[in-house]
Amino acid sequence: FFSLGFQVAPETKAVMKWLRSIPFVLSASLHGGELVVTYPYDYSRHPMEEKMFSPTPDEKVFKMLAKAYADAHPVISDRSELRCGGNFVKRGGIINGAEWYSFTGGMADFNYLHTNCFEVTVEVGCEKFPLEEELFTIWHENKGALLNYMEMVHRGIKGIVSDKFGNPIKNARISVRGIQHDVTTGN
Numbered sequence: 001f002f003s004l005g006f007q008v009a010p011e012t013k014a015v016m017k018w019l020r021s022i023p024f025v026l027s028a029s030l031h032g033g034e035l036v037v038t039y040p041y042d043y044s045r046h047p048m049e050e051k052m053f054s055p056t057p058d059e060k061v062f063k064m065l066a067k068a069y070a071d072a073h074p075v076i077s078d079r080s081e082l083r084c085g086g087n088f089v090k091r092g093g094i095i096n097g098a099e100w101y102s103f104t105g106g107m108a109d110f111n112y113l114h115t116n117c118f119e120v121t122v123e124v125g126c127e128k129f130p131l132e133e134e135l136f137t138i139w140h141e142n143k144g145a146l147l148n149y150m151e152m153v154h155r156g157i158k159g160i161v162s163d164k165f166g167n168p169i170k171n172a173r174i175s176v177r178g179i180q181h182d183v184t185t186g187n
Contacts, residue, residue: 016110023186024117026153028069028146029107032130034123035076035085035093037066042097042106042121054098056112057181065152066094066120072148075141084126097121116183120149161185 008016039062041054056062070076070093081089088095097108111117122145125138161172172185 012107015107016114019111019115019117024111024115026065026150027107027111027117027119028149029119029121030142031121031123032125033128034088035083035126036088036100036123037070037076037094038097038100038108038121038123039063039066039094040097040106040108040112040119042102042109043104044098044102050102051099052102053096054102055096057179058112058118059096061118061156062120063094064155065118065149067092068152069120069122069145069149070094073141073145076145085123112181116186 040056044050044052044054046052073093075083076085076088076093079089080086085093097103097106106121108119108121111119122142124142125134127134130138157174157176161169161174163169168187169185170187173182174185175182
C-alpha cells in the first residue's frame with residue numbers, strides 16, 4: 001500500500017503512527033470539491049481501470065456509515081439533482097471511492113488495511129477552497145451529520161477479550177464468520 005515507492009509526508013507518518021498506537025474505530029476525512037460521502041476502497045483492484053467498484057469485505061458496514069452521514073446532511077439528503085452534488089442523488093449521496101475515481105495512498109484504505117479504524121471521506125462542498133464567509137454555513141450543514149456519524153461508533157460488537165483471570169489480552173485477533181477482515185484488540 002505505502003510500499004509502492006511513495007514518499008510519505010512527515011505529518012502523514014505521524015498520523016499513521018498515532019492510528020496504530022490508539023485503537024480508533026471510526027474516522028472521517030473532510031475534503032472540498034464535491035458533495036458526497038465516499039468509502040473504501042479508494043484504490044481499484046485493477047489499477048488500469050477507472051471508476052471501477054472496489055468493495056472491502058465490510059462493504060455493508062461502510063455503506064451504513066456513509067449513509068448515516070449523508071442522510072443527516074441537509075443538502076446531501078436533498079433529492080434535487082440540480083444542486084451541488086446532485087449527480088449522486090440516485091446513489092443516496094454516497095459512492096465507493098474507486099467507483100468515483102481510483103487513487104492510491106488514501107488514508108481510508110490505509111486505516112482499513114492496517115488498523116481497526118473505518119474511515120469515510122466527506123466531500124463537504126463543491127468549492128475546493130470556499131471563501132471565509134461560506135465556512136459558517138458549511139459548518140452548520142455538516143455539524144448534525146458529523147454528530148450522527150460519530151454516534152455510529154456505538155454500533156456493532158464491542159466488549160473485552162480477557163484471559164481466565166480477567167486480564168485484557170492485547171492484540172487478540174477477532175474474526176467474524178463470512179467477513180474476510182479481522183480486527184485486533186487494543187491495550
